[in-house]
Amino acid sequence: MSVSLKLELDKVTVVGSPFNQGMPRQRVDFNIDPELGVFGMDTVVHKHFALGETFAVLNHDVTLVPPPGQPTHYGIAVMHSKVATVKFMDRDWFNVVKGEYHMTYNPGVEEAHRFKAGNVMKSHYIQVEPYFLNELLMSVSPGRNTPLWDFKEQVIRGEFANSGGAVSLPAFYQVIQNVFDCPLDGPLGDIMLEGSLHQLMALQFSMMGAQHQTSPVSHREQETFYAIKDHLRATFLEEHSLLALSRKFGINQNKLKTGFRELFGTPVISYLYDLRMDFARTLLLDKNMNVNEVSPMVGYRNANHFSTAFKRKFGISPSRLKY
Template sequence: MPPYKTLSMDNLMELSTVIKHNDDPDYNEYRMVKKELGALETRELKHEIGTILQYKSVVDDNLRIEYNEEQMVENINICFTMQGQVALHFPKYNFQTALADFQHHHIYAPEPRYDLLVNRNVHGFHFTIKRDYYAELLCDLDRTTGKLKESLYRQQMTWSGSHSVNASMRQSLDDIFSTPLQGKLKSMFIEGKVLELIALQLGQSTAIVKSTKRSDADVFHDIKKYLDIHFTDDLSLRGIARTFGLNEFKLKKGFKMQFETTIFDYIHDLRMIHANHLLRDNKMFVNEVSSIVGYKNPNHFSTAFKRRFGISPSSIK
């Protein structure tokens, strides 16, 4: 995306005005209009299972909105982009993903700090659904949904990948904000549409997994992507092998052949690069960083960091 202007979520709310309540305490509309920025309109529905947001932006510059939301650990986020491009960046995980026209994904990231990058003309929907509600919908016996459910309860970051918005999804999205129903009937209707969208989204992801016969190379590239997200977790060969349906010998040998490095050397390098970022850009203390990247002893971390970069982490200002 081209250069963008940066706003915090607090800045954005200060620039916004509630323009319609519609005699419904669970429904709000907001409009931000600022000469040097443009217009950003949102429609918000609150429900006992979460919050649904429809947004449209017509702005002069791409926006980077900085969020710090403690409730991220309690919710899974489902996003549908109908027009334009929206990107998410999680500094803690060194992870970024983007949605373009008519794409969707779900993402669970138990990390309050993230950036939302929005381009000039965007229209989309964002569902913030309670994690426990969503997890209880998932079947333990299905490999794909069972793994997702386990990740949610373990508070591990998970991302569905980007998929295409189909006609049924578009109809359900339109129905949510156009229903004439009120009160309890409206609540029932909205929950039904949310369940429909979740089913369509999971059904699409599961069908893709089951219909695609992947080569070994595809599997190991998926493992690498998994490690790129989960490198700060307490990882083991047994756990990784079980996640991807491999035995430990094939996992070790195949990864080394594919990428010319061992799994744990690759994880170690990701952790050191992330540690360097936290020290230089986030100005964090050495003992904080050592804990984040999996070291119980800061001295052991300092030794490993110096071996990787040639300088002591304490010398970084």
Template structure:
């Protein structure tokens, strides 16, 4: 259900046992909007950007979410009230057929088995009341789905395998300890999400640690330690990985030369870019267009 206040840009993939969706919602004003349907499925939900609250009637729960985050939810029918606190919200989701999810989850770790038991009993459930931030592995797989170059049946097989991979990564993420040594307040956590957003938007010319620290209002020690704790990689690791996968995406999806892509990805010279690319992917930028691996 949409309103005149929102513009939704959606992309969907329908497979036999799963459906995948990517939504960008641009709001004209701030407000609350209700969405409902009668479907039954297990949803892997990933917030990619934005700030919002949503009330989930079937779970009798309300969540305040900002930046990147994920969880797994099950209910028979959905009624959600979303209150946007930013003008843009971007989400990604995978809905699993319940029987298919149960078949997979019963062979998973304890977190998945417990959720599967509730699905079998038709009990509305969520994997955890604490939403976890998307780590780099999760974001990378989402990007691989969004920019996949496969076609026809091979693409469906690829999307299915990546959907199961995301389920595995979430299950692994929620098995990890939730104790934060460096970042304990929600305020500091939100500043780190802001740092991640700044780096993503300025990947061709990212700020230094000192500059980023001043932009988000967090000291350098907390920035470096907290970023690694929250996202599973260092600030420099995040920049490098983003640059590499941006470059591969441009090589596979555009006609830009390797030299042009090197500068777009923020490298000072094509030679430096080529050396980093070969070290990352085992092949040169010029040869990647004929390389059989068509993921990013």
């Protein structure tokens, strides 16, 4: 499906979106009048988010207006060069300049973006599904009178929310690059990209004032737990037990249980269960497999037991997933 732009004298309206094409990685060159300049985007699309690297060289001042009726979403814009000007609803226009981020919770209000002529513009834009980010947002405890506190309170009330500031963390840019450089595809690629999204949001929240709590898990133990987590992500279809994991990584079994949960917010077995259920959902939706085929692949000999576990996880039975 192609993406085009409808050109008026000083306004460009997007028809379609590079974020809903269902392609894991693609280059989109918007079809605009060459006299106006060039406008394009590299995108990575995941089930929870989409990341776009936008590039533009414009010969005239341009206003970019997305189609009306945009769905509720979180958006994070990071400018790497020059400046863009943004407007939401009837609010005033404001600038996002090089080295700054701007994060919004948009419950479907109209927005517009202005770009000045003669600028070679480069930026990144991350659009995140609200159900995913809501869960992360509700898990943090920001300090009062911080941008994240205000942002969270507005989201809870269902109001438009925005926050912005300087991006000086090399790690933030590195995570973005890791998304584009993801070496895997398919279910394992999805897992790796989701991990990158978690890192990105943790850094974002830290910039907005989330309180940092000292973990009782030592630095050396943290390295072990991250190694265990990586091992589980790579081998989640294999048989695992706490005893076998503790022996493999040289850690006390009780410490494995308590430390993993302390660091990642979930027990080892629950984490493994989530990986398998996410993989099962991918097989059912993307590979068009049925319940009897999928259940043994994720460790269930009885298809009914799998269906019960799947419904407990996602709130819908696997047989009804496609309807």
